[in-house]
Amino acid sequence: MGVRLEATNNLKGLIKGYYDELFAAAAEGRPSAWLNVGVPCEVFYAMDIFPFYPENYGAACGAMKLTPKLSAIAEARGFSADLCSYVRATLGTVFSGEGPYGPLPHPTIQVDSMNSCIMIMIWWRAVAREWQVPTFVVDTPLVREDSAGINLDYVESELRRMIAWIEEQTGRRFDLERFREVLRLSNEGKALWSEVLALRAAHPCPITAADIFTHMFPMVSLRGTPAYVAHLRALRDEVKQRVDEGFAAVPGERFRLLWDNLPPWFDLKLFDELAQMGANFVIDTYTQAWGPRYMGPVDLDDPIRSLAAYMGAGFLNVQIGRRYDLIAELADLYDVDGIVFHSDRSCKPFSLVEVELRRMLQERKGIPGLLLEGDHNDPQLFDRARGLGQLESFLEVVAARK
Amino acid sequence: MAAITPSGGVPALGSGAVAAGGAARGAQALERLRAVAASPRAELARLKEHTGLQAVGYFDSYLPEELIMAHGVIPYRVTVDGRDDSRSMEHIQGYACPAARNLLDQALRGDLSALDGVLFTRYCDSLRGVFAVWDADGLSPYVDFVRYPTVTNTESAVQYLAAELREVSARMAAALDAPIDDHRLLESIAACDQKRALVAEVARRRATREMALSGSDYLGVLVAATTMLPDEFARELSALLAHPPAGEPGDALPVVLSGTTFDNVELAALVEQTGLYLIADDLSSGSRWYSVRVGGTAPTGGAGGSAGLAADPWTALARAYLTKPPCSVKEPAEPRADHLIAQVRGSGAGGVVFYLTRYCDSEEVEWPYLRDRLAAEGIPAVMIEGEHRSQGFEQVRTRLEAFREQIEGF
Numbered sequence: 001m002g003v004r005l006e007a008t009n010n011l012k013g014l015i016k017g018y019y020d021e022l023f024a025a026a027a028e029g030r031p032s033a034w035l036n037v038g039v040p041c042e043v044f045y046a047m048d049i050f051p052f053y054p055e056n057y058g059a060a061c062g063a064m065k066l067t068p069k070l071s072a073i074a075e076a077r078g079f080s081a082d083l084c085s086y087v088r089a090t091l092g093t094v095f096s097g098e099g100p101y102g103p104l105p106h107p108t109i110q111v112d113s114m115n116s117c118i119m120i121m122i123w124w125r126a127v128a129r130e131w132q133v134p135t136f137v138v139d140t141p142l143v144r145e146d147s148a149g150i151n152l153d154y155v156e157s158e159l160r161r162m163i164a165w166i167e168e169q170t171g172r173r174f175d176l177e178r179f180r181e182v183l184r185l186s187n188e189g190k191a192l193w194s195e196v197l198a199l200r201a202a203h204p205c206p207i208t209a210a211d212i213f214t215h216m217f218p219m220v221s222l223r224g225t226p227a228y229v230a231h232l233r234a235l236r237d238e239v240k241q242r243v244d245e246g247f248a249a250v251p252g253e254r255f256r257l258l259w260d261n262l263p264p265w266f267d268l269k270l271f272d273e274l275a276q277m278g279a280n281f282v283i284d285t286y287t288q289a290w291g292p293r294y295m296g297p298v299d300l301d302d303p304i305r306s307l308a309a310y311m312g313a314g315f316l317n318v319q320i321g322r323r324y325d326l327i328a329e330l331a332d333l334y335d336v337d338g339i340v341f342h343s344d345r346s347c348k349p350f351s352l353v354e355v356e357l358r359r360m361l362q363e364r365k366g367i368p369g370l371l372l373e374g375d376h377n378d379p380q381l382f383d384r385a386r387g388l389g390q391l392e393s394f395l396e397v398v399a400a401r402k
Numbered sequence: 403m404a405a406i407t408p409s410g411g412v413p414a415l416g417s418g419a420v421a422a423g424g425a426a427r428g429a430q431a432l433e434r435l436r437a438v439a440a441s442p443r444a445e446l447a448r449l450k451e452h453t454g455l456q457a458v459g460y461f462d463s464y465l466p467e468e469l470i471m472a473h474g475v476i477p478y479r480v481t482v483d484g485r486d487d488s489r490s491m492e493h494i495q496g497y498a499c500p501a502a503r504n505l506l507d508q509a510l511r512g513d514l515s516a517l518d519g520v521l522f523t524r525y526c527d528s529l530r531g532v533f534a535v536w537d538a539d540g541l542s543p544y545v546d547f548v549r550y551p552t553v554t555n556t557e558s559a560v561q562y563l564a565a566e567l568r569e570v571s572a573r574m575a576a577a578l579d580a581p582i583d584d585h586r587l588l589e590s591i592a593a594c595d596q597k598r599a600l601v602a603e604v605a606r607r608r609a610t611r612e613m614a615l616s617g618s619d620y621l622g623v624l625v626a627a628t629t630m631l632p633d634e635f636a637r638e639l640s641a642l643l644a645h646p647p648a649g650e651p652g653d654a655l656p657v658v659l660s661g662t663t664f665d666n667v668e669l670a671a672l673v674e675q676t677g678l679y680l681i682a683d684d685l686s687s688g689s690r691w692y693s694v695r696v697g698g699t700a701p702t703g704g705a706g707g708s709a710g711l712a713a714d715p716w717t718a719l720a721r722a723y724l725t726k727p728p729c730s731v732k733e734p735a736e737p738r739a740d741h742l743i744a745q746v747r748g749s750g751a752g753g754v755v756f757y758l759t760r761y762c763d764s765e766e767v768e769w770p771y772l773r774d775r776l777a778a779e780g781i782p783a784v785m786i787e788g789e790h791r792s793q794g795f796e797q798v799r800t801r802l803e804a805f806r807e808q809i810e811g812f
Binding site: 079084117118123126161343 | 492495497498524526527530531533534537538547549552565569731733760763764767768769770
């Protein structure tokens with residue numbers, strides 16, 4: 001059993017405050033926006049538009065084990081059971097009003113970007129059709145390795161087009177100085193997050209995977225707010241203290257593993273069971289999407305273009321070569337013994353390169369990898385007993401190589 | 403390097419060898435088109451052998467084949483061949499779209515060794531996964547990726563795509579030692595516009611019952627259209643138009659086939675054996691493709707017409723491909739429903755058969771919407787889900803027969 005952070009306990013208050021604010025905004029007639037994680041919430045905080053992330057909400061549905069029930073509601077409307085489980089769960093709420101927080105307020109607008117998956121766009125499309133919400137797509141063409149030249153120019157123009165559209169839809173004015181204030185807080189928090197990620201390289205590792213995944217909530221939804229900076233500082237301080245004290249989040253750490261892909265939100269206890277075998281996921285690729293490589297500090301002198309650069313070459317908007325480089329680098333930095341590739345049925349862009357990545361990392365770096373079939377939000381797509389058996393066997397392989 | 407024209411200087415099979423007139427010529431043309439559709443890779447091999455030219459494959463209807471032709475290279479749309487030997491499963495998970503996996507299977511089997519290169523766009527999330535494997539494993543000597551817009555209704559997207567096509571063109575020229583020829587680009591645009599117009603004419607005549615061509619043969623025409631070089635294809639299709647097959651669809655119930663790509667002629671024939679007649683289509687490889695007219699889209703601020711096209715063919719290409727009736731992977735998607743309804747109304751079809759490729763995310767979301775839009779128009783629709791294979795059709799047959807009876811009972 002891994003030892004959880006105190007900072008994790010603070011999250012409950014942050015989440016409650018966030019949802020209270022969502023409902024308060026609706027009650028007071030303040031504008032709100034549904035965004036996907038590729039759309040920077042900083043723009044919306046700067047314009048006093050409440051940013052709501054259905055992907056976060058979907059994860060909450062998963063954690064509360066509501067996905068099967070909500071999915072059935074969407075399926076009854078003709079939506080396929082093969083769709084992403086975030087989509088099915090959220091649409092279940094949209095169609096029925098059921099969910100962990102009851103009916104969700106209709107947003108004033110929706111904005112989504114193409115820098116993760118096509119699923120996002122069609123998910124927003126389905127909501128727009130049901131609720132008649134004005135919706136904007138920020139076009140961020142998929143790139144091979146980076147966004148530069150004409151691609152960066154185009155993404156920047158898309159961001160400017162987005163801001164003009166938001167102003168038109170909400171009547172809220174975009175103020176560059178206010179935006180910089182929000183970005184300063186955002187940059188401060190991201191620097192703290194980067195420190196936390198770097199501290200995970202310590203031997204023994206100071207944090208469990210379940211802990212770090214749980215802290216994605218403020219990274220996604222609260223960037224640019226004072227509460228976010230305060231939380232990240234407390235998190236960093238606690239993790240640093242653990243490192244200074246040589247504290248092991250997984251007592252008797254034997255296996256240092258890398259987790260690729262989203263976690264199974266409905267079953268973070270899986271990581272506890274692995275911890276009992278001495279295994280900790282000392283690093284992962286998912287949280288890197290908010291790390292310095294893919295969401296680093298925004299240049300305050302030219303913030304729109306700087307944001308565009310991050311959006312255009314976002315974690316899931318680049319291709320297999322960059323992903324390989326990242327994992328290979330992390331494997332060295334974090335002294336990784338093996339990699340678990342979570343083959344996540346609900347995330348094709350994340351998952352459909354994993355078979356190749358496993359082979360490449362095995363061949364080029366000699367790092368063993370396991371492809372674990374599952375899903376980030378739907379327990380019906382995860383054969384737990386089989387998965388645990390595979391993980392146990394994998395640890396034997398890793399042990400034999402140590 | 404040999405020059406390519408829209409004919410590539412390839413001797414035509416069938417039409418030129420034996421002078422035939424009247425109905426015999428039409429039948430000959432149909433046989434030729436059927437043969438190409440039955441074995442497009444054999445046609446590619448024949449083209450390469452006779453021209454000595456390189457060939458570049460592509461996979462979706464947003465990729466302008468004119469770009470490839472302008473380099474003196476044979477363009478070849480890799481069609482879904484209905485075989486699945488599961489070789490791809492060693493490289494990509496089974497929940498990738500089966501059509502995309504099939505394309506990978508073909509490459510892994512070595513069936514696409516005639517291709518000197520391939521061009522991908524981000525059509526869908528499965529195809530981007532296939533690109534990753536293709537790229538990582540070097541399944542073709544030249545593999546490139548077009549950074550394609552998703553938003554199709556902005557001028558900035560048109561200008562961006564035009565610039566991107568120029569960059570891809572420059573890389574292709576270097577990789578294949580195949581320089582671009584501006585005149586050949588214009589010639590290719592004209593030839594492709596002509597062949598698409600001819601396909602549109604076939605579709606129009608079928609919809610108005612002036613031409614009794616089965617739906618499976620029509621799908622064969624679509625496959626041949628992106629396999630043969632434009633001149634020979636135009637010659638054969640013109641012969642077919644001049645001398646159409648005799649006969650009537652009988653009492654078969656006309657329906658519109660809707661979906662993404664649909665290359666399985668045999669499967670279409672099985673569908674028609676249920677008493678349905680595929681009279682029109684809403685496919686990415688069909689009516690959403692043949693409506694592209696590059697020559698008819700003048701660059702903004704340009705002189706328009708042929709003069710505008712000559713001044714800036716790249717912008718014209720970008721505009722034409724972005725403004726065609728959209729696939730569900732593009733934004734905005736609403737014109738797709740209007741296009742589908744227009745196909746039904748224009749053909750007098752009694753309903754819609756929606757072919758949902760398994761694991762196709764965008765179509766899975768689009769289906770409930772299209773179903774409701776069609777219902778609001780009083781148009782019956784049925785969805786059949788499949789993997790582009792003819793095997794296992796019996797389960798589908800019963801549903802299609804019931805669908806037919808349902809419509810006839812109205």
